[in-house]
Amino acid sequence: MNALLSVIRRDLLLALRRKGDALTVLFFFVIVTSLFPLGIGPEANLLRKIAPGILWVAALLATMLGLGRLFAPDHADGTLEQMALSPSPFGLLVMGKIIAHWLTTGMPLVALAPFLGLLFDLPADALFLLTLTLLIGTPLLSLIGAIGAALTLGLRGGGVLLSLLVLPLYVPALIFGAGAVEAQIVGLDASGHLSLLAALLALAVFFAPWAATVALRIALE
Amino acid sequence: MxxxxxxxxxxxxxxxxxxxxxxxxxxxxxxxxxxxxxxxxxxxxxxxxxxxxxxxxxxxxxxxxxxxxxxxxxxLIFLGHHGAVKEEFSPLENLLFAAHLDEVPLCRQEAQAALAAFGLRGREDLPVRFLSAGQKRRALLARLAVRRAxxxxxxxxxxxxxxxxxxxxxxxxxxxxxxxxxxxxxxxxxxxxxxxxxxxx
Structure with missing residues (x-):
């Protein structure tokens, strides 16, 4: 457990020393989402209708942007080797890295989402639900993304392959996440979507670190 | 054996x-x-x-x-080519993190003493990217002195x-x-x- 906390602390400190990396992701999210109201114009009804989908797609792409740096720097300087050699279970340390990735990319997206939702004239309860879906959904994105990042580690052109690999896997999260907000806007019950999203997260928490660990071990051989 | x-x-x-x-x-x-x-x-x-x-x-x-x-x-302790030394961290931070990974208790004073023994006194808190190649290796090898492997x-x-x-x-x-x-x-x-x-x- 100590090793897990120390990995999280180290990655957070590293993100603080390399602020640019985390800020790029945030700015990308902000710019992409704010381009849509500017491009479409002040049609409140249309904006409200497309808001959940756009915010979710932007969050998805922003998370993707940070995935390339999840394991690659640690692979390049040998830290990953030392983690694999640590007496602590490798999977636990990988989990630490995924948690740190969420704290530096996913959580800021969640915090920004309600403000960006205002650009689309979303009502207060929809804003709240949108933030909630992203709060459940972004850890899921980090977990699934970690599998892709581990599988493409050390490959040439890994960045493109990573998107091709991970984006299809993000589809269920997108459908249930954006679907929950859309359902609520048209007056339906959103709890079904939320439960499914949470179930996906529960599943990913168990299996994604394990799968990522296996892929990393293969990359290290 | x-x-x-x-x-x-x-x-x-x-x-x-x-x-x-x-x-x-x-x-x-x-x-x-x-x-x-x-x-x-x-x-x-x-x-x-x-x-x-x-x-x-x-x-x-x-x-x-x-x-x-x-x-x-x-x-066992394995020190490879790259050495797992993070450029953004100081030798002291690198050593303390390595000790966490190795699950050996290491206090600041011990870590500082080990780095001083490797001729890095006064550079403990300088990010590794400002150190020379040889000093980087020294920062890495200091692990040998603190790890009981x-x-x-x-x-x-x-x-x-x-x-x-x-x-x-x-x-x-x-x-x-x-x-x-x-x-x-x-x-x-x-x-x-x-x-x-x-x-x-």
Whole structure:
């Protein structure tokens, strides 16, 4: 457990020393989402209708942007080797890295989402639900993304392959996440979507670190 | 006691080495020699349990390292080419994090003393990217002084070190051997240490 906390602390400190990396992701999210109201114009009804989908797609792409740096720097300087050699279970340390990735990319997206939702004239309860879906959904994105990042580690052109690999896997999260907000806007019950999203997260928490660990071990051989 | 039996390594369709046999008792060390690309690093990575051998088996005190798993890893330290030193962190932060990974308790004073012993006094808090290549290696090798591991696996530990640091590292290895440790290293330099075995790939 100590090793897990120390990995999280180290990655957070590293993100603080390399602020640019985390800020790029945030700015990308902000710019992409704010381009849509500017491009479409002040049609409140249309904006409200497309808001959940756009915010979710932007969050998805922003998370993707940070995935390339999840394991690659640690692979390049040998830290990953030392983690694999640590007496602590490798999977636990990988989990630490995924948690740190969420704290530096996913959580800021969640915090920004309600403000960006205002650009689309979303009502207060929809804003709240949108933030909630992203709060459940972004850890899921980090977990699934970690599998892709581990599988493409050390490959040439890994960045493109990573998107091709991970984006299809993000589809269920997108459908249930954006679907929950859309359902609520048209007056339906959103709890079904939320439960499914949470179930996906529960599943990913168990299996994604394990799968990522296996892929990393293969990359290290 | 580290024994290797009939080890082989295959990269692609090329056999790097095969039929490697050796046995190291406490206090003994192995000097792995060979040309560039002969498979020295591959052998060390196999010994460190990072990659499985194509054939053969490695035993630690008579038990296969595959079975031992974490128990084996807890007793070895592997320092490779890259060294796991983060450029953004200071030598002190790097050393403290390495200790966390190794699960050895290490306080700030001990870490500072170890770095001072490696000639990094006054540079403990400077980000590693401002250090020279040799100082980076020193920051990395300071781990040897704080980690109580029985088996040291060192890949080219003398690269980029100056004469003083080479002498210091040799002394450290000698002390480790005198305490009953085992060392496996690759180096293009000759090593004037007792109880050495040589292995040519």
């Amino acid at each position: 580290l024994t290797a039996h009939d080890l082989a390594c295959v990269r692609g369709d090329r056999t790097l080495f095969s039929g490697i046999e050796f046995s190291l008792a406490p206090g003994e060390w192995l000097h792995v020699q060979g040309e560039n690309g002969a498979g020295k690093t591959s052998l060390l990575r196999i010994l460190a349990s990072l990659s499985p051998p194509a054939a053969g088996e490695i035993r630690w005190h008579g038990r296969s390292i595959r079975e031992l798993g974490a128990d084996y890893r807890a007793q 029985c088996l040291w696996i060192l890949d080219e530990p003398f690269t980029a070190l100056d004469v003083k640091a080479v002498a210091m590292l040799s002394a450290l290895i000698e002390r480790h051997l005198a305490q009953g440790g085992i060392v496996v290293l690759t180096s293009h330099q000759s090593m004037p240490l007792p109880k050495g075995k040589a292995l040519s790939l």
